[in-house]
Structure formats: C-alpha cells, structure tokens
Amino acid sequence: MHLPENIVVQPTNGNLLLKQKMWRTKIPSKIHHFLWKLLSRSLPTGNNLRRRHITRDVLCKRCFQTEETESHLFFDCDYAKQIWRASGIANTTIDNPNATLEERIQACLLVSSSVRLQHYNDLPIWILWRLWKSRNRLIFQQKHTAWNLILGYAKNDANEWRNIGAQPMTDASSTHQRRESVSTKQWFLPPPGYMKCNVDGSYISSEREGTAGWVLRDDYGIYKGAAQSVGVKVGNVLDAELQALLMALQHCWMKGYRKIILESDCLKAIQILRDKDLYFSGYNWIRDIMWWARRFEDVRFSCVSREANKVADKLAKTSLHTGSFIFHNYVPLTITNLLHEDYVNVHL
Ligand SMILES: [Zn+2]
Incomplete structure (x- = not known):
C-alpha cells in the first residue's frame, strides 16, 4: 500500500543551521543544491527510493552488502572509505560510522575551511559530489570508476574552483559542469497539480x-x-x-x-x-x-x-x-x- 503522499514525498527539513552553513559555503550552486538534497534526505538513494515506493531494490550497487543509505554511500562503503583514507583528510567524525549523517556533513564543511587543506579548498565536498557522480555512472551506464580516479577528479574540481576564485559561476563557465549539464534531452516535472x-x-x-x-x-x-x-x-x-x-x-x-x-x-x-x-x-x-x-x-x-x-x-x-x-x-x-x-x- 502507498502511504499518503504528503508523508512520503516531502523532503524532511533536516538540520536548519547546518543548511544555512552549507548555503554560505562558497561552492557552485549546483553543489549547493546537491548538498541540500543530501541534507533533506531527498537524493534518490536506495533508502529514499524505497520510502517513496519507487523501488524495492535498495542494496548498494557497488558492494551489494547492505542498504544504500546516504551514510553508506558517502562514507561507509569500502569504495568511499578508500577515498577518504587516501585523501589525507583525517577526521574522526567523518570516519566514524556511528556519527549521524548530519554530523559527518558538518565535519566535511568544517574541515573544508581548515588551513591544512588550503591547497584543496572544500575537498571533502568535492569528494561527496564525485562519489555521487560515479555512483550514477555505475548505475546508469554500468561504468565503474576506480576510486583513485575519483579522488583525482575531486582534487581537480577543488583546484579549478580555487583558481576561478570562488566566484559564483554559471554552467557555461565551468568545463566539467558544461560537459555534464543536462540538456533539453531530459525529462521534466509537470507543473504543480498536473x-x-x-x-x-x-x-x-x-x-x-x-x-x-x-x-x-x-x-x-x-x-x-x-x-x-x-x-x-x-x-x-x-x-x-x-x-x-x-x-x-x-x-x-x-x-x-x-x-x-x-x-x-x-x-x-x-x-x-x-x-x-x-x-x-x-x-x-x-x-x-x-x-x-x-x-x-x-x-x-x-x-x-x-x-x-x-x-x-x-x-x-x-x-x-x-x-x-x-x-x-x-x-x-x-x-x-x-x-x-x-x-x-x-x-x-
Ligand atoms: Zn556499498
């Protein structure tokens, strides 16, 4: 049976303070939206899709060991763990499987502004983004991306972004975003009520x-x-x-x-x-x-x-x-x- 729509489809409010902090972080608007979805529990991950009755197939498509929750996908899957380990971002909260998703994302935002990572502004956030992209590539194109490549891409993103000077950018001003931007070839939502x-x-x-x-x-x-x-x-x-x-x-x-x-x-x-x-x-x-x-x-x-x-x-x-x-x-x-x-x- 389907649950009433207003329960299953509305994103949760999540942690408002954390969201505010996220919006203030100087990152491209596309990444803001991605993080907002992540914090609102509305990314189409296995657990969220099941909650919305879109699929019952909820296993992580990389390890098939456990349910694909946000915490698993972004932090606890072996694939993600390898990337975090090699990134040099040693952080006890990010690495802690008992910490909540919010605590871990908050740690990502905090670590981002630390001096130690000054050569790689916001690297943790770019890692999250690249993990998401590679997960979608795996699911929709059946193409696996080696974990060390993901880390390389994330560092590249961080560098590119730093060189642009953390200015707000449109899709057209970023090479990788232009390549990945969706064209009119994608499906769109109908207007409200339709x-x-x-x-x-x-x-x-x-x-x-x-x-x-x-x-x-x-x-x-x-x-x-x-x-x-x-x-x-x-x-x-x-x-x-x-x-x-x-x-x-x-x-x-x-x-x-x-x-x-x-x-x-x-x-x-x-x-x-x-x-x-x-x-x-x-x-x-x-x-x-x-x-x-x-x-x-x-x-x-x-x-x-x-x-x-x-x-x-x-x-x-x-x-x-x-x-x-x-x-x-x-x-x-x-x-x-x-x-x-x-x-x-x-x-x-
Ligand atoms: Zn997994």
Whole structure:
C-alpha cells in the first residue's frame, strides 16, 4: 500500500543551521543544491527510493552488502572509505560510522575551511559530489570508476574552483559542469497539480496491432503507474502514435486525473493535436482524442526528445504475453533503470 503522499514525498527539513552553513559555503550552486538534497534526505538513494515506493531494490550497487543509505554511500562503503583514507583528510567524525549523517556533513564543511587543506579548498565536498557522480555512472551506464580516479577528479574540481576564485559561476563557465549539464534531452516535472503521462506507440506492420506504453508521474516525479496496451491494426507509425495517445488519455480519465500533460516524442502527432498541422486520413483518431480531451479540466500535448521518453518507448516495444492490457501498479523491471535515470536528472 502507498502511504499518503504528503508523508512520503516531502523532503524532511533536516538540520536548519547546518543548511544555512552549507548555503554560505562558497561552492557552485549546483553543489549547493546537491548538498541540500543530501541534507533533506531527498537524493534518490536506495533508502529514499524505497520510502517513496519507487523501488524495492535498495542494496548498494557497488558492494551489494547492505542498504544504500546516504551514510553508506558517502562514507561507509569500502569504495568511499578508500577515498577518504587516501585523501589525507583525517577526521574522526567523518570516519566514524556511528556519527549521524548530519554530523559527518558538518565535519566535511568544517574541515573544508581548515588551513591544512588550503591547497584543496572544500575537498571533502568535492569528494561527496564525485562519489555521487560515479555512483550514477555505475548505475546508469554500468561504468565503474576506480576510486583513485575519483579522488583525482575531486582534487581537480577543488583546484579549478580555487583558481576561478570562488566566484559564483554559471554552467557555461565551468568545463566539467558544461560537459555534464543536462540538456533539453531530459525529462521534466509537470507543473504543480498536473499529472504527466509519457506515451509512446509502436508500429511494426499493417498486419499487426499497434501497441502502446505509457507512464504516469506526478508533479514530484513520483511514479503513479504504467500501462501497456494492444490496440487495433493501424496503417502507419503516425496512426500508432495517435492510437497510443487516445488509449493513454482514456486511461488517465478512468484513473481520475483531470489535469494532465500528455507527452510524446512524435512531433507530428503533437502538432496535429495542437492544430498546427493537418492530417485528414487520421481524422477519426483526432476527433476521438479531442472528444476525450474536452472532458478534462486541462489536457496539454507536449513533445519531447526520444531520450526524455525512453520509459514509454520501452513499454510500447515490450510485448504483452497475455491479454491486451496491463496496468503496472509497481514499476515494471524493464523500466526501473530508465525511470530512475529520469528521477535523478530531475532532482539534480
Ligand atoms: Zn556499498
């Protein structure tokens, strides 16, 4: 059973004084946001994702020994321990597995300003950041980064930042941030109060039924369900997309959602529905979609890149073994990683 949303999705307040100290530390705004998420317990780590019912697979993806909590990931996993040990930052709080996460982060912020580390301003913070990046690289790209490289990167970040003179910087002024910055290829949260439904249709031939997949997420990016459906035979790709949009729209209505963003990577279909393009042979599809759309409080048709619609694409292309419709209350295994990826992009 899902817990009430207001309990599971709100970040905790965390330690306010510590957060204030963190905001005053001269680091790039991207790192401020990362630390804020970390302190608010809202990074998509195993424990937090489980709390939000996004996954039940909570083990650390590096050692598979224990639950991936923030403390484990950033301090207690053997991989992290090696980095801290080699960093030369000997600090009894950072190294203490019995200290709370807040105490350890506070120690990171304090050590950062010590004279001993003057050549590496804020190195502990850069280590945290690099640990997070490498963890995501491991999970989403299945690429392992040697721990000593991580330490090298963190020192490099610290140096680069010091050379810039700790001035506020935009993404464009930092080489590594520019490389890593997310483009419009990422998935975005819907506006407050809206449900976003990413839809995709699949067409193989006019002899086969068109199939569809869609994924529902709320304005916190929380998974609300996904579906796969087999429709009627269609003549071309565009009709398969329109059929998918119609089935998703009807399903959203049935689920009781009244303000939705229907998102597809088929520009043509979206332009037709926005009245920006004509498509006479698909008139029946368009008429049906519009008829359903008028019943809602608000329906917006949005077009995204394929990269931002991968979850729906995957579902549309995955065959149903039995029946012609399936609703996934829990995240289907086939899209666990893709969904996680969208979630991480949105929350960083
Ligand atoms: Zn581990």
